[in-house]
Amino acid sequence: MTNNIKDKNSQESIRLEISEFNSDGSCNSELEGKKFKVFGAIPGEIVLVNIVKEFSDFTVVNVSKVLKSSPNRIEPPCEFYLLCSGCQFQHLDYEFQLKLKTKIVTEExxxxxxxxxxxxLNTIRSDKLYHYRNHARFTISKKPPLRGNLGFVNKFSRKIFKINKCLLMDHKINYLIKLIQGKLIGMSQLSIRVGANSGFALIQPDFQDIFSEIKSGQKKITEYFLGNPFRIGSPSFFQVNTKQAEKLSELLVEHLSLDGSEMVLDTYCGVGVFSVLLAPFVKNVVGIEISDSAIEDAIxxxxxxxxxxxxKDSTEEALKKLDFHPDIVILDPPxxxxxxxxxxxLKLIKPKKILMISCDLESFMRDTEILCMNDYQLKLVQPVDMFPNTKHIEIFGVLEKLN
Ligand SMILES: C[S@@+](CC[C@H](N)C(=O)[O-])C[C@H]1O[C@@H](n2cnc3c(N)ncnc32)[C@H](O)[C@@H]1O
Structure with missing residues (x-):
């Protein structure tokens, strides 16, 4: 039975029965012909919700009270859950999150x-469910009453809300937040990157005039990755979950059956993580990267x-000018x-294998489908949980050339 009943505590509450998940972490529901996108719900539940935003064809709502709970529901530990755009799955137990990610990928x-x-394959679990992010970007309020405070932007109102910690961030980032919160007058953005394995920190911009005791304005950081040191310049890309990125990198060697004779092309190679890790197992590796900072780090x-x-070029241009024939191409685009x-x-270059790595299921599917139209077969897909408690899924795919 689906009735529009009012919660006695809130004039605004609407009672909804929850159907399936959407790819943005919300669930669908319908009441009296009206469509709802419900955040913080689980299929099968009955909930009371508050309206967050109304669009012409659907209404966005947050769960305010659970009337019939799913056995997979847990208490979300973050006080800013559903206000912040960072997490969508904190109310799901971790086994359910993993199964859900595998299901989303499989269905697609x-x-x-x-x-x-x-x-x-089943989604590779993360050992850490919280405190796995090595990189944070904060917005700083310039206006009272939050002037000088850092925080995130409310996903609906777009207003900054102040935080004292973020449960996704490495403990070192949260420690720094405690020291500097409320004192960032005149600043608008802050980026903190830490080495999960090395313990080093890179803080931008340089705020030594405010906090002389905290080193900031570093141009680069060193992080150890599967025991190898990597220099990462401040503007260079580096995976945010070091431990899970290590597991992802190990998949490359595991699924390539290398005999040492291979020529590998590592496109969108960043600071050269895959190139360096694969080099001992193959004949040659050539990396392609557009960013000046990342290519300098990779060298x-x-x-x-x-x-x-x-x-140093765009993958688009570099592939047109390629003067050798790679056996294997790694594609890890934005x-x-x-x-x-x-x-x-790639259809002209015809590598025997293509490894596709993506943090976006939609673009992964689009690009894989194009490659598989005539020339390649998608053999294996391995989701990796790089971003626990969020809707995001890292996908690793192996494509083989058809004869
Ligand atoms: C998802 S990251 C992958 C980096 C690397 N494979 C890793 O795991 O550390 C994508 C990288 O592609 C680079 N990039 C973006 N557009 C590019 C393009 N058109 N051509 C080459 N590199 C590009 C970015 O600078 C970034 O370093």
Whole structure:
């Protein structure tokens, strides 16, 4: 029975029965012909909700009270949950989160008739459910009453709310927040990156005039990754969950069956993590990267290896000019995925294997489907939980050339 009844504590509450999950972490519900996107719910539950925002074709609501609870529900530990855009799954127990991520990926892949044969593995769990992020970007309020306070932006009102800690962040980041909160007058943004393994910190911008006792304004940081030191310049990309990124990197070697004769092309290579880790197992690695800072780091990080080279260019342009034939291509593009001409070039280059790594299921599916139209077969998909308690899923896919 679905009735629009008012919660006795709140004039605004609406009673909803919850149906399936959406890809943004919300759930669907319908009442008297009206569609709702419900945050903080689980399919099968009956909840009271508060309206957050109304659109012409649906209304966004947050759960205010659970009337019939799912067995997979837990108490979200963060006081800012549902206000902040960082986490969507804190109210789900971790086993359920992992199963849900595998289900989301499986359903998306099986929508394509040609992918019925694909081996889809269970999502690789993260040992840490909280405090796994090595990088934080905060907004600082310039106006009273929060002037000088750092925080996040409310996902609905877009107003800054002050935080004293974020449960996703490394403990060292939260320690720093405690020291500086409320004293950041005149600043608008703050980035803190820490080495989860090395313990080093990189704080931007330089605020030594306010906090002389805290080192800031560093240009680079060193992080140990599977025992190897990597220099990471302040503007360079580096995976935010070091431990899970290590597990992801190990998948490369595990799924490549290398015999040492391979030429590997590591596109969108960042500071050269995959290039450096694969170098001992293959003949040559060539990395491609567009960012000046990341390519300088990659060259520095591979200085002890004589079979690694880097091309500073866009993957789009570098593939057009490639003067060797790679056996294996690693594709690890930004969230938006590969440009169409990258996929067109790969069809001409014809590597035997393509490893596709993506933090976005939609662009992963789009790019994989294009590659698999004639030339490649998607053999295996391995989701990795790089971002526990959030809707985000890292996806690792193995594509093999059809004869
Ligand atoms: C998701 S990161 C992957 C980095 C690396 N594989 C790693 O795991 O550390 C994507 C990288 O692609 C770079 N990038 C973005 N657009 C690019 C393009 N068009 N061509 C080459 N590199 C690009 C970014 O600077 C970033 O370093």
């Amino acid at each position: 892949i099986l929508k394509n008739e040609n992918f019925k044969h694909v081996e889809i 520095f990080n591979s200085r002890h290896l004589d079979n690694v080279e880097f091309i 969230r938006s995925g590969c440009k169409k001409n990258v996929l067109d070039s």
